[in-house]
Amino acid sequence: MKALLQAVSIQLRIGSGLVLLLFVFLHLSNHSLGLVSAQVMENAGHLFRLIWRSWPGTVLLYGALILHFTIAIHHLVTKQSLRLSGREWSQTVLGLSIPIIMVVHVFGTRLANTVHGVDDSYIYILVATFAQSPMSGLRNALGLVVVWVHGCWGLFEWSRYKSWFNNKVAIAYAALFPLVPILALLGYLSAGREIAPKTLDGEWMEQYYASLGVESFEWIGEIGRAIDLFYWAFLIVLLSVPIVRFVRILAQRRLDLVEIDYLDGPTIKHPQGDNLLDISIKHEVPHASVCGGKGRCSTCRIRLLQHSGQNPPGEREKRVLEGVDAGTGVRLACQFVPTGSVQIARLFPAEARSEDAQNHTAHSSGVEKTVAILFADIRDFTQQSEQKLPFDVVYLVNQFAESMGEAITRSGGRIDKFLGDGLMALFGIDTSPQIGCRQALKAANEMLVELEALNTKLASSLDRPLKMGIGIHAGPVVLGDMGYGKVRSLSAIGDAVNTASRLESATKETGSVLCISKDVLNFADVELPEAAARSISIRGKQKELSIFALSSMNDIAIHRT
Numbered sequence: 273m274k275a276l277l278q279a280v281s282i283q284l285r286i287g288s289g290l291v292l293l294l295f296v297f298l299h300l301s302n303h304s305l306g307l308v309s310a311q312v313m314e315n316a317g318h319l320f321r322l323i324w325r326s327w328p329g330t331v332l333l334y335g336a337l338i339l340h341f342t343i344a345i346h347h348l349v350t351k352q353s354l355r356l357s358g359r360e361w362s363q364t365v366l367g368l369s370i371p372i373i374m375v376v377h378v379f380g381t382r383l384a385n386t387v388h389g390v391d392d393s394y395i396y397i398l399v400a401t402f403a404q405s406p407m408s409g410l411r412n413a414l415g416l417v418v419v420w421v422h423g424c425w426g427l428f429e430w431s432r433y434k435s436w437f438n439n440k441v442a443i444a445y446a447a448l449f450p451l452v453p454i455l456a457l458l459g460y461l462s463a464g465r466e467i468a469p470k471t472l473d474g475e476w477m478e479q480y481y482a483s484l485g486v487e488s489f490e491w492i493g494e495i496g497r498a499i500d501l502f503y504w505a506f507l508i509v510l511l512s513v514p515i516v517r518f519v520r521i522l523a524q525r526r527l528d529l530v531e532i533d534y535l536d537g538p539t540i541k542h543p544q545g546d547n548l549l550d551i552s553i554k555h556e557v558p559h560a561s562v563c564g565g566k567g568r569c570s571t572c573r574i575r576l577l578q579h580s581g582q583n584p585p586g587e588r589e590k591r592v593l594e595g596v597d598a599g600t601g602v603r604l605a606c607q608f609v610p611t612g613s614v615q616i617a618r619l620f621p622a623e624a625r626s627e628d629a630q631n632h633t634a635h636s637s638g639v640e641k642t643v644a645i646l647f648a649d650i651r652d653f654t655q656q657s658e659q660k661l662p663f664d665v666v667y668l669v670n671q672f673a674e675s676m677g678e679a680i681t682r683s684g685g686r687i688d689k690f691l692g693d694g695l696m697a698l699f700g701i702d703t704s705p706q707i708g709c710r711q712a713l714k715a716a717n718e719m720l721v722e723l724e725a726l727n728t729k730l731a732s733s734l735d736r737p738l739k740m741g742i743g744i745h746a747g748p749v750v751l752g753d754m755g756y757g758k759v760r761s762l763s764a765i766g767d768a769v770n771t772a773s774r775l776e777s778a779t780k781e782t783g784s785v786l787c788i789s790k791d792v793l794n795f796a797d798v799e800l801p802e803a804a805a806r807s808i809s810i811r812g813k814q815k816e817l818s819i820f821a822l823s824s825m826n827d828i829a830i831h832r833t
Contacts, residue, residue, distance in 0.1 A: 285343045291336035293423040303456035306463030314394045366422040373415040388491035402464040403471035424449045433568040530610040535617040548605040558622035565606035571624045572605035578615035642705040644712040644746045647776035649694035651739040675722040683715035709796035717825040743775025745789040784821035
């Protein structure tokens with residue numbers, strides 16, 4: 273239930289924020305018309321007020337404002353820890369400063385119009401800004417920038433994890449975000465320069481005061497008292513946040529405790545009711561979360577290892593997990609609320625970035641799967657490179673890697689790693705062992721064709737044509753992202769990998785181009801002549817391995833594709 277309420281809260285915060293940002297965008301666009309003239313800005317303002325001061329517009333605008341502020345305060349009260357990132361603190365401070373900065377403008381316009389009947393036209397605002405209260409103009413300009421930055425920052429954080437967000441969208445954001453307030457400020461200043469000289473004309477000012485629609489100016493004092501009352505109420509709300517948090521913490525200590533066992537970290541106990549990300553933050557356990565626990569980036573992903581009676585993921589969490597192909601047993605820490613003892617593994621380092629989540633697959637955190645493994649190596653490469661310059665050696669290796677890499681990729685394989693003048697590739701990671709073995713055999717053929725083309729291309733710079741040995745085996749391996757820091761990639765380890773490497777070495781012993789284990793042939797449903805059958809010893813194993821050694825791919829016949 274708590275996860276559901278949290279998901280609803282996030283949606284309401286996003287929706288209310290978009291409504292407020294739309295209002296601000298239209299308001300600033302109206303300001304920019306001051307570049308044409310103050311009268312054009314005033315005429316457009318009539319339409320703007322007609323929309324937002326209708327009863328549907330009023331309910332939508334002020335409902336969104338109250339809802340957005342209430343959710344923000346609730347978030348501060350219920351968040352397990354206030355150890356926020358610099359970005360989160362900046363956004364929070366900006367948001368809380370908006371009411372303080374803008375209350376004078378809002379009360380002096382909408383409240384003055386609704387309660388006292390003041391005609392709060394743009395002329396009214398321009399006169400107040402450029403003739404009667406210049407400080408009000410500076411405050412409004414500051415409020416304009418703060419509101420726009422806060423809204424655009426929130427919009428960016430919401431949209432950056434969407435599938436449609438790309439570099440073009442980011443460039444459009446970067447162009448639009450500063451352009452709107454700049455044009456609004458220039459338009460407002462231009463209109464003000466047009467109005468300011470008129471305020472020195474006594475007759476014009478008499479007409480202006482008459483146009484306000486009020487008989488006296490007692491309402492100004494009443495508006496001032498209302499503003500003071502608002503400041504006190506706002507201060508009380510802010511001071512109540514730490515008090516309510518303290519009471520909540522005391523109440524939590526009386527609740528049942530859940531035990532969280534981090535696979536590569538501590539084991540902690542915590543009162544039931546908070547999500548796992550908040551628990552990690554509270555107990556200073558490093559945990560990735562690029563989006564700050566809003567259920568968008570998926571970098572807080574965990575795998576449940578030992579658990580009992582945990583609540584299933586909600587619809588929002590399901591959509592995010594399905595979008596990243598997370599696999600079974602994976603949850604978002606910011607959405608997962610433990611209801612009992614649980615052992616978990618964090619799938620990303622604490623310093624993970626959003627792009628790390630996008631590149632993470634269901635295999636990344638470690639799975640056992642039967643795949644086809646291919647090893648290839650250039651024969652006698654050391655002798656070939658002894659008389660060459662370092663530049664020529666590097667060029668030759670890169671040409672070989674490019675040609676073989678393209679052949680493997682075309683065949684449906686994945687390069688695991690390059691090993692100097694050799695390589696290791698995996699097939700069937702996302703399919704079946706049968707398909708993977710057929711792809712590996714196809715890749716071997718493609719590689720030999722590419723090698724012939726490479727020999728032709730480099731004939732003038734080679735002492736003799738390049739030769740290659742290829743070994744292919746199939747078996748269970750452990751797949752996962754392995755390495756450290758930025759040098760992490762999906763790789764495989766296990767006995768099957770060692771056996772495939774041994775098969776590549778066997779091509780030297782048998783004088784063949786390709787050595788294939790019988791397991792590969794069984795998976796791929798391939799028949800080979802018995803004359804090609806061999807048996808080789810594998811280090812650490814008493815039983816020899818049945819293989820087939822080939823001088824070309826011509827003898828292979830795949831019966832089912």
